[in-house]
Amino acid sequence: MTTLLDYSSLQLARRIRLERETRGWSLAELAARSEVSKAAISKIERGETSPTAALLVRLAGAFDLTLAGLLLRAEGDAGRLSRAQAQPVWRDPETGYRRKQVFVRSDHPVEIVEVEMPAGRRVCLPASSYARIRQAIRVIKGELSIVEGGESHRLQAGDCLGFGAPSDVTLANDTPRPCVYLVVLARS
Numbered sequence: 001m002t003t004l005l006d007y008s009s010l011q012l013a014r015r016i017r018l019e020r021e022t023r024g025w026s027l028a029e030l031a032a033r034s035e036v037s038k039a040a041i042s043k044i045e046r047g048e049t050s051p052t053a054a055l056l057v058r059l060a061g062a063f064d065l066t067l068a069g070l071l072l073r074a075e076g077d078a079g080r081l082s083r084a085q086a087q088p089v090w091r092d093p094e095t096g097y098r099r100k101q102v103f104v105r106s107d108h109p110v111e112i113v114e115v116e117m118p119a120g121r122r123v124c125l126p127a128s129s130y131a132r133i134r135q136a137i138r139v140i141k142g143e144l145s146i147v148e149g150g151e152s153h154r155l156q157a158g159d160c161l162g163f164g165a166p167s168d169v170t171l172a173n174d175t176p177r178p179c180v181y182l183v184v185l186a187r188s
Contacts, residue, residue: 013047015074019063020045034062035126053092053099053123061128066187068104068111080105095121102182113183117144122172130166135185137161137171142179145172155181 020030020041031038036058043049044059051059053067060070075088082103090099095118102112117123127149137146138160146153149167163169173179 009050010047012051012071012074013045015070016041016059017045019065019070019073023063030059030062034058050093052094053097054125057125057129061126061131064132066111066133066185067129068101068113068185071101072104075101092123095123097121097123109186111183111185111187113185114140115181115183117142117171117173117179117181119173119176119178122170122174124168124170127166127168130163130169133185133187135163135183137163138182138184140180140182142173142177143175144179144181145174146170147172 020027025033027038027041030036030041034041036055040049040051040055041059044051044055056070057067060067063070065073071088071090088101090101091097092099097118098116100114100116102114104111137144137155139155139157141157143157144155146155146161147170148161148163149165149169153161155161
């Protein structure tokens with residue numbers, strides 16, 4: 001199993017720099033487009049720090065990519081069959097949120113992600129991370145609270161929520177047990 005935090009952090013750092021340089025953007029321009037500080041981007045590009053999920057989403061959005069699209073470019077395109085042991089895993093250094101890329105291909109409109117949200121943790125994602133995608137979340141184990149554009153939902157195992165128009169989203173596990181959920185998204 002690949003862990004982006006350990007094995008591929010340099011690949012991710014190189015990809016972010018390559019995406020920026022390919023567009024002819026300075027650090028300042030990427031900072032302005034992503035609302036991430038120049039200092040943070042510089043540290044990420046040099047591989048000195050592992051970005052949080054929220055920062056990666058902002059950077060991906062600035063490049064007009066989904067988070068999975070950015071990670072896919074860093075890891076390289078996979079085949080049609082996604083073996084469990086080869087599915088890349090990334091862990092948010094701030095929250096411990098674990099994101100496993102179950103299926104993604106650059107030539108396929110659907111992505112599947114498995115997430116484990118530790119007990120008592122939350123992730124806040126900006127509306128820009130939902131631009132040009134449609135997604136649904138299905139809870140596999142535990143409970144998940146979702147605030148989407150001011151509307152609150154509490155999902156239990158088996159529940160599924162289809163997201164509406166892009167808006168800021170907070171995903172929270174306010175229980176004493178981990179929550180595991182699937183995210184299915186399609187590019188629009």
